[in-house]
Amino acid sequence: MSEAEIIKKLQEGDENAFRQLVEKYQQLVVNTCFGLVHNTEDAEDIAQDVFIEVFRSVHKFRADSKISTWLYRIAVNRSLNFIRDNKRRKWFRSVDETSAPDSKDAYKISGETDSPDTDLENSQRTELLHAAIDSLPKNQRVAFTLNKYEDLSYKEISEVMQVSLSSVESLIHRAKKNLQKKLYTCYKKKCI
Numbered sequence: 001m002s003e004a005e006i007i008k009k010l011q012e013g014d015e016n017a018f019r020q021l022v023e024k025y026q027q028l029v030v031n032t033c034f035g036l037v038h039n040t041e042d043a044e045d046i047a048q049d050v051f052i053e054v055f056r057s058v059h060k061f062r063a064d065s066k067i068s069t070w071l072y073r074i075a076v077n078r079s080l081n082f083i084r085d086n087k088r089r090k091w092f093r094s095v096d097e098t099s100a101p102d103s104k105d106a107y108k109i110s111g112e113t114d115s116p117d118t119d120l121e122n123s124q125r126t127e128l129l130h131a132a133i134d135s136l137p138k139n140q141r142v143a144f145t146l147n148k149y150e151d152l153s154y155k156e157i158s159e160v161m162q163v164s165l166s167s168v169e170s171l172i173h174r175a176k177k178n179l180q181k182k183l184y185t186c187y188k189k190k191c192i
Contacts, residue, residue, distance in 0.1 A: 003067050010058040021067070022051055028068065028150070029075045035149035036079035036141070038130045046078045053078070065159060072152070072160040076142055083134075132182040140175035143168055 001009070001020060009017030029050050034043035053074055061070060133141055142161060146152045152160070154168045161168065 004063065007058065007061055007063065007067065010055070011061075018051075018055055021054070025068065025071050026051075029071055032072055032075040032146070032150055033079045035145040036076065037082060038134070042082065043079075046082055047075070050074045050078050069156065069159045072146065072150070072156075073162075076146070076160060080138060080142070128183070128186060129179075132179050132186075135182065136175050136178055139163075140171050140178065143171035144175035144179075147172055 001017070006017050006021055010021065026047065029047040030043050033046040033050070034040060037043055037046065050071065054071065061067075133144065136144065139161070143157055146157045146160060147154070154165055154172070157168045157172075158165045163171075
């Protein structure tokens with residue numbers, strides 16, 4: 001079923017079309033949310049809220065953009081609202097939480113096993129990176145996350161964020177510079 005057909009059926013209240021939409025885009029939405037909130041359970045909860053909002057407001061969808069762009073926009077807004085509402089800026093999570101598959105497996109090569117020390121060090125690096133990303137100004141954090149975690153092009157990011165292409169380029173450039181400063185300072189002080 002094409003995007004246009006899915007939207008038409010959704011607007012008619014077709015539950016099967018909604019199920020197809022969720023199946024097709026659920027992982028994309030969860031990953032987008034996770035890239036901003038850095039917690040699997042929270043990302044899944046936010047993703048559920050995103051799809052509820054889509055179901056309730058599908059009649060507002062303008063076909064001048066792709067469904068995925070609309071979903072990214074809602075996911076980013078919901079994630080930022082979650083961060084703002086909860087004011088939960090934890091710089092480091094417990095070792096139990098960081099050893100969850102999403103953060104640990106990023107460092108693994110298939111079949112490779114690490115010592116507990118290496119696992120802990122990798123977890124700390126991941127947490128340090130997440131903390132540095134979380135400390136970025138909101139627009140830089142969103143642009144950087146969509147580009148690096150979701151692999152969106154600058155053009156797609158400009159559509160999601162509703163800003164110009166040059167603004168996206170500038171935001172990502174400043175985000176990289178800010179991250180470089182924060183991480184360099186931390187490594188110089190031997191944070192890990």
